[in-house]
Amino acid sequence: MTTAQAAAHTAAIGGQLATFWLDGDLYGVEVAHVQEVLKSQGLTRVPLAPTAVAGLINLRGQVVTAIELRERLGRPPRPEGTDAVVIVVRLHGEAVSLLVDAIADVVDVDPADFEAPPDTLDGAGRELIRGAFKLDGHLLLALDIHKAVSA
Amino acid sequence: MDGLDDIVEEFLVESHENLDQLDSDLVALEQEPDSRDRLSSIFRTIHTIKGTSGFLAFQRLEEVTHVGENMLSRLRDGALELTPHRTSVLLRMVDTVRSLLASIEATSGEGSVDVSSVVTEISAAMEDTPAAAVPAPATQPVPAVAEPAEVVAEAPAEVPVPAAEVPAEVPPAAVPAPAAELPAAPAVPAPRPAPAVEVAHEPEADGGSGQARRAVADSTIRVDVDLLDELMLLVGELVLTRNQIVQYVGRSNDTDLVRASQRLNLIASELQEGVMKTRMQPIDHIWSKLPRVVRDLGLQLRKSIRLEMEGRETELDKTLLEAVKDPLTHLVRNSVDHGIEDADTRARLGKPAEGVLTLRARHESGQVVVEVADDGAGIDPAKLGAKAVERGLVTPDALTRMGPQDVLQMIFLPGFSTAAQVTNVSGRGVGMDVVKTNIEAIGGTIEVESVAGRGTVCRLRIPLTLAIVPALTVECAGDRYAIPQISLQELVSLDAEKAANAVEEVGGAPVYRLRGELLPLVRLTDVLGLTSDRHDGHVVIAVLRSEGRRFGLVVDRVINTEEIVVKAVGGQLKAIGLYSGATVLGDGTVALILDVQALARRALRTETSERQESRVAALQAQATDAERQRMLLAAIGGGRRVAIPLDTVTRLEQVRTETVERVGNREVVQYRGAILPIVRLDRHLGAYGESDREVLEVIVYSDHGRSVAIVVEEILDIVDGEAAVRSDIDDMGLLGSAILGDKVTELLDVRAAILAADPAFYSTHPSALAPVTPDGVPTSLLEASL
Numbered sequence: 001m002t003t004a005q006a007a008a009h010t011a012a013i014g015g016q017l018a019t020f021w022l023d024g025d026l027y028g029v030e031v032a033h034v035q036e037v038l039k040s041q042g043l044t045r046v047p048l049a050p051t052a053v054a055g056l057i058n059l060r061g062q063v064v065t066a067i068e069l070r071e072r073l074g075r076p077p078r079p080e081g082t083d084a085v086v087i088v089v090r091l092h093g094e095a096v097s098l099l100v101d102a103i104a105d106v107v108d109v110d111p112a113d114f115e116a117p118p119d120t121l122d123g124a125g126r127e128l129i130r131g132a133f134k135l136d137g138h139l140l141l142a143l144d145i146h147k148a149v150s151a
Numbered sequence: 152m153d154g155l156d157d158i159v160e161e162f163l164v165e166s167h168e169n170l171d172q173l174d175s176d177l178v179a180l181e182q183e184p185d186s187r188d189r190l191s192s193i194f195r196t197i198h199t200i201k202g203t204s205g206f207l208a209f210q211r212l213e214e215v216t217h218v219g220e221n222m223l224s225r226l227r228d229g230a231l232e233l234t235p236h237r238t239s240v241l242l243r244m245v246d247t248v249r250s251l252l253a254s255i256e257a258t259s260g261e262g263s264v265d266v267s268s269v270v271t272e273i274s275a276a277m278e279d280t281p282a283a284a285v286p287a288p289a290t291q292p293v294p295a296v297a298e299p300a301e302v303v304a305e306a307p308a309e310v311p312v313p314a315a316e317v318p319a320e321v322p323p324a325a326v327p328a329p330a331a332e333l334p335a336a337p338a339v340p341a342p343r344p345a346p347a348v349e350v351a352h353e354p355e356a357d358g359g360s361g362q363a364r365r366a367v368a369d370s371t372i373r374v375d376v377d378l379l380d381e382l383m384l385l386v387g388e389l390v391l392t393r394n395q396i397v398q399y400v401g402r403s404n405d406t407d408l409v410r411a412s413q414r415l416n417l418i419a420s421e422l423q424e425g426v427m428k429t430r431m432q433p434i435d436h437i438w439s440k441l442p443r444v445v446r447d448l449g450l451q452l453r454k455s456i457r458l459e460m461e462g463r464e465t466e467l468d469k470t471l472l473e474a475v476k477d478p479l480t481h482l483v484r485n486s487v488d489h490g491i492e493d494a495d496t497r498a499r500l501g502k503p504a505e506g507v508l509t510l511r512a513r514h515e516s517g518q519v520v521v522e523v524a525d526d527g528a529g530i531d532p533a534k535l536g537a538k539a540v541e542r543g544l545v546t547p548d549a550l551t552r553m554g555p556q557d558v559l560q561m562i563f564l565p566g567f568s569t570a571a572q573v574t575n576v577s578g579r580g581v582g583m584d585v586v587k588t589n590i591e592a593i594g595g596t597i598e599v600e601s602v603a604g605r606g607t608v609c610r611l612r613i614p615l616t617l618a619i620v621p622a623l624t625v626e627c628a629g630d631r632y633a634i635p636q637i638s639l640q641e642l643v644s645l646d647a648e649k650a651a652n653a654v655e656e657v658g659g660a661p662v663y664r665l666r667g668e669l670l671p672l673v674r675l676t677d678v679l680g681l682t683s684d685r686h687d688g689h690v691v692i693a694v695l696r697s698e699g700r701r702f703g704l705v706v707d708r709v710i711n712t713e714e715i716v717v718k719a720v721g722g723q724l725k726a727i728g729l730y731s732g733a734t735v736l737g738d739g740t741v742a743l744i745l746d747v748q749a750l751a752r753r754a755l756r757t758e759t760s761e762r763q764e765s766r767v768a769a770l771q772a773q774a775t776d777a778e779r780q781r782m783l784l785a786a787i788g789g790g791r792r793v794a795i796p797l798d799t800v801t802r803l804e805q806v807r808t809e810t811v812e813r814v815g816n817r818e819v820v821q822y823r824g825a826i827l828p829i830v831r832l833d834r835h836l837g838a839y840g841e842s843d844r845e846v847l848e849v850i851v852y853s854d855h856g857r858s859v860a861i862v863v864e865e866i867l868d869i870v871d872g873e874a875a876v877r878s879d880i881d882d883m884g885l886l887g888s889a890i891l892g893d894k895v896t897e898l899l900d901v902r903a904a905i906l907a908a909d910p911a912f913y914s915t916h917p918s919a920l921a922p923v924t925p926d927g928v929p930t931s932l933l934e935a936s937l
Contacts, residue, residue, distance in 0.1 A: 042740060044630065044740060044742065044743070045630060046727070046743060047630075047681055048727050048729060049724060049727055050723060053724070055741075056720070056724075057741065058739055058741050061735055062718065063733040063734070063735065064721075065721040065723060065724060096721060150722075
């Protein structure tokens with residue numbers, strides 16, 4: 001990663017985060033990366049793909065890979081009967097989608113509230129979390145979207 | 152003159168692009184010096200420039216790139232380590248190459264650019280004598296020949312254009328006619344990251360000759376290729392939408408709607424065809440440069456070669472044409488360099504002194520087939536195989552199991568070069584694998600056929616267009632997959648009853664007899680690790696061809712044929728290496744497109760290992776199933792056929808004749824780390840088959856850790872022995888004869904045949920190691936795997 005990119009990264013931490021729920025935790029990704037949010041979609045499974053690849057979705061004629069974020073973060077599978085919400089992100093011009101539990105608000109975060117990942121975070125997810133923002137009543141985990149999609 | 156200009160021009164355009172890539176590659180390489188991919192890519196770029204400069208007679212350019220390539224080749228092989236100094240030297244080489252190109256562009260000659268200092272420096276860097284410190288000027292500013300602006304505005308000199316001619320070249324060469332007329336077309340040369348030499352690029356715009364040929368231009372217009380690409384994409388989407396609507400309307404009763412959709416269907420097809428046509432160009436476009444290549448190269452190598460072309464009007468998509476150009480040129484150069492012998496050799500072999508190189512192009516079932524055929528020395532599979540073993544590309548063991556056709560395809564492996572000497576022209580082993588990679592990148596296939604002493608044919612199969620591909624959609628474990636028609640040969644559907652008989656297991660591997668030929672079967676469910684949801688015993692086989700061999704892909708159902716638009720898939724899926732992309736089907740669902748080449752490579756390889764594992768099980772199964780006597784039919788020469796009970800067959804193999812060795816008065820062959828005694832059935836039974844065959848068809852029988860090989864002339868078939876009428880003919884080595892498949896067939900006394908090969912076969916049942924008799928002959932032969 002070039003220094004310019006790294007700088008952009010750190011700078012973005014203080015901006016707006018699109019937040020979503022996953023297994024009881026609140027996560028956020030930079031709004032700039034989010035293209036759109038969709039209801040649950042028909043997935044075409046991809047045999048032999050890494051387990052985190054949930055399948056392919058048809059996004060208005062475009063084929064987009066869907067990543068199961070629960071799997072990626074080492075969380076238990078989504079309970080039967082609940083539908084995932086699809087967050088489509090655009091990175092380096094390529095669209096990728098993340099499957100999450102539910103979408104939440106867009107939150108303005110203050111860099112001053114930022115802290116390194118809490119120690120309670122377990123191994124699988126830890127490297128995908130850039131850190132946490134202390135919000136009123138709970139933590140907002142900042143997801144490293146680049147790492148999350150490179151399943 | 153025009154021909155040369157054309158070649159030079161394209162060479163310049165291409166090289167400039169490559170050089171930009173090279174700069175960033177080299178710098179990136181410093182960060183990760185171990186990246187073989189990057190090194191290979193740099194190496195290929197330089198190789199290409201060197202190759203082209205060679206036949207364009209730019210000697211200094213060739214000199215620099217040759218020495219640079221030498222260094223890269225050693226870096227690639229790990230013989231040299233990449234130090235910052237070496238990187239600088241390489242970058243300097245790139246700069247020198249750029250100066251030379253600039254000079255060629257401006258003055259059609261190499262000008263006064265001095266290369267000797269760089270050459271010395273590179274040589275020094277290779278020997279590790281730290282920089283002989285010849286401060287080679289990084290860039291040689293070439294006098295910028297300022298051309299009058301009007302000339303630049305003229306249309307670039309190009310071959311008289313056929314009706315559908317479009318500006319082919321990438322921006323720097325194709326200076327669009329009066330720039331104001333076509334705002335979309337890039338009017339300035341693409342920016343390059345090397346400002347130091349930017350000055351030298353200025354005069355390129357005119358490419359040397361500015362006189363336009365207006366006459367043709369009046370009746371045609373120039374269209375930006377990007378615009379056509381865009382149109383093509385849109386048509387692709389339209390076709391998809393059309394498919395969806397047609398499918399949807401199919402369920403409707405509204406006749407007006409049905410009629411409208413039929414009309415839409417028709418128009419969309421015609422539009423698609425029309426847009427495709429605008430992008431079509433005759434293959435002659437790239438062929439027209441080859442006579443000169445052949446002539447010059449022939450002269451250089453002192454070979455007399457006649458180039459013949461058939462089907463030069465065959466059209467294919469512009470993008471594909473561009474993509475095929477380099478591989479095709481490479482194949483032609485290869486044929487001239489390695490294929491066709493020099494006149495003396497030809498005379499000695501009784502061939503006409505003049506070698507013939509034939510280019511053929513034709514449309515065949517929705518594809519373009521391009522062949523490069525020569526009447527030269529051909530490729531000797533034995534030599535090729537030995538080379539592959541020497542290079543560590545294949546184990547000797549695996550080699551013995553390969554058919555000659557498979558052996559030939561190994562020339563496409565990376566790092567393969569059969570030229571005994573690395574010549575200036577070719578033979579560093581970058582060639583054929585690059586050709587293959589490039590052809591496969593555009594969804595094509597390549598295979599090679601060769602008869603030693605008679606010549607070689609390289610056959611490319613290229614799709615008509617990239618964007619829209621006719622495909623077969625199949626279902627497997629509830630999901631749909633698309634198989635490009637280009638690989639599909641035919642479909643076979645067997646009902647349960649028929650399938651039970653027709654699909655056999657040879658040594659644990661399923662095969663199907665397709666008109667007498669054994670077709671290895673691959674179950675798609677097995678490859679994908681899924682479970683089939685078809686339980687009625689029906690078998691649907693898609694007969695596919697990949698790299699010159701056929702195999703049958705067993706799927707659950709065939710859905711239909713459909714024109715699909717290929718969509719790229721993300722990096723995660725590319726890495727799996729089984730899918731060439733994805734598409735959206737008529738009903739809006741996403742389907743994966745199977746990469747048949749990769750599938751064949753993966754499946755046929757695992758099949759062999761699975762076969763070994765399942766062999767023991769198969770043997771046991773055969774033993775209990777003895778009453779259902781199935782027979783393997785084989786020809787043994789002289790028109791005689793023998794039947795061998797299938798339960799005594801462990802495997803069918805091919806063995807190269809020259810690997811047969813003699814131990815005492817017996818013939819043996821090394822096989823999977825053991826020694827396998829051989830009995831030649833024709834001699835054993837007193838028939839007279841051809842004895843000069845290169846590859847022996849072998850039936851391997853194993854029992855209790857011992858194996859023997861029974862050599863036959865040809866494996867014919869597998870039949871049911873039940874219905875056969877037997878008659879007892881008391882002849883040596885035979886049990887009798889029977890009518891099998893309308894012909895009299897002799898029933899082999901397997902026991903006698905085995906004893907003829909290994910008299911001790913039934914006497915001992917060694918458990919682990921074979922005892923060796925005093926004279927060193929192994930008394931028993933076993934396979935480690937059993």
